[in-house]
Amino acid sequence: MLRDRPWLTGLIIAAGLALASIAVTIILAVVRHEITSDLPDPGKPLESYAPKTVTGTTDIPYGAGPRQKLDVWFPKSLAAGKVLPTIVWAHGGGWSGGDKSLVAPYLQILADRGFTVVGVNYSLSPGARYPTQVREVNAALGFLNVHASELHVDSSRFVLAGDSGGAQIVAQVASLTTNPTFASQLGVVPVVKPEQVVGVVLASGVxxxxxxxxxxxxxxxxxxxxxxxxxxxxxxxxxxxxxxVTSNFPPTWVTSGNADLLSPQVKAFARVLRDKRVDVDEVFFAKGHKPLLIHEYQFLLGLDEAQEALKSLIDFVGKQTRR
Incomplete structure (x- = not known):
């Protein structure tokens, strides 16, 4: 019958293809919805969380290079000449991008909790190759050590902090400060004593x-x-x-999202620290946790999980700097 009516055969084939196309579209839409519904809502921009009770000075040169600059944030109520425990933060960006200004609102939130917080810029790749960035953050630490009182910095209570690529940089500075063998291998002279670095914060770090x-x-x-x-x-x-890492590595706070490809290495790093008997505070989430927590989730402060990480971080810094 169909052989005698080729037009009917064509109509049936066309209808089948149309139905298949519709089915594929529906399936893709469902899959896309399920995937995107598992991802976090970015919510309000980070700068909307910046407190009004913090002040500071931006773009202070710590060296001669165009990106060798830092920002210092502290509570407005802090009297002249007074110092606070100091968090020194290196921004992320895959070593080739990013800027201290992008994390400034987060640093201001930390400053509002009773700390001096320093955001450090460093030279970007590929124009500057490793270990230039480690040398620069080490130099920034030396600058803060020298100018501590005028910048409200308590140089006896440094916490080195960073996110993503910045975490790798500050962790290397902590390593060369506490491990003379590594400092010699890298050819970088530490600018502070090991006892001055009382903690390390690594957020979504490499x-x-x-x-x-x-x-x-x-x-x-x-x-x-x-x-x-x-x-x-x-x-x-x-x-x-x-x-x-040696047993002299400072107490460390770490976090990584369950959908961050770096999470396995961060968890493994926490285990290594514990094996070395280094104190570790961590914020991790189960593999099946929803919403999926992506790389740098900690800056999405509309998430309960990011607020949990922020509270844990502040508690850790307070614990390590308490006298």
Whole structure:
């Protein structure tokens, strides 16, 4: 019958294709909805959370380079000449981007809780390769050490902090400050004594580059721009944090989202610290936790989970700087 009516055959085929197309569209829409509904709502921008009770000075040069500048934030109520425990924060951005101004509202929130908080810029890759950034943040720490009283900095109570790539930088500064062997390997002289660094904060941080040869896309590009290779095992080991940790590494606070590809290495790093008998405070979430918590989730302050991380971070810094 159909053989005698080719037009009917064509009509049936066309209808089938149309129905298949509709079915695929519906399936894709459902899948897209399920995926996006699992992701967090970014909510209000970070700057909307910045308190009005904090003041500071921006773009203070700590060196001659165009990006060798820092911002200092502290409570408006702080009297001249008074100092507070000081958090020194290196921003993220894959070592090739980012700026202290982007995390300034978060740093102001921390300052509002009774700390002096310093945001540090550093030279970006690929124009500046590792370990330039580590040297610069180390130099910024030295600058703060010298100008402590005028900047409300308590140089006996530094907490080194960073997010993403910035976490790798500050963790290396903490390592070279507490591990003379690593400082010698890197060729960087520490500018403060180990006892001056009372804590480390690593938010969504990069701590292990040994598997960089398996990175793809922008992550691979970022590592190549920063280090120069994803296959030089000795260089990747030098730029990692985990191999250089000793029992002298400062008490550490870590977090990573359950949908962050860096989460496995951050959790492994926390286990290494504990094996070295370093005190660790952590904020992690179960694999099936909803919403999915992406890289740098801690800055999405509309999330209960980000607020939980913020409270935990503040409690940790308070505990480590308490006298």
């Amino acid at each position: 701590v292990d580059l040994s598997s960089a040869d398996r990175f793809t896309g922008s992550a691979r590009t970022n590592v190549i721009d920063y280090i120069g290779s994803t296959t030089d095992d000795a260089l990747l080991r030098l730029a990692s944090v985990t191999p250089h």
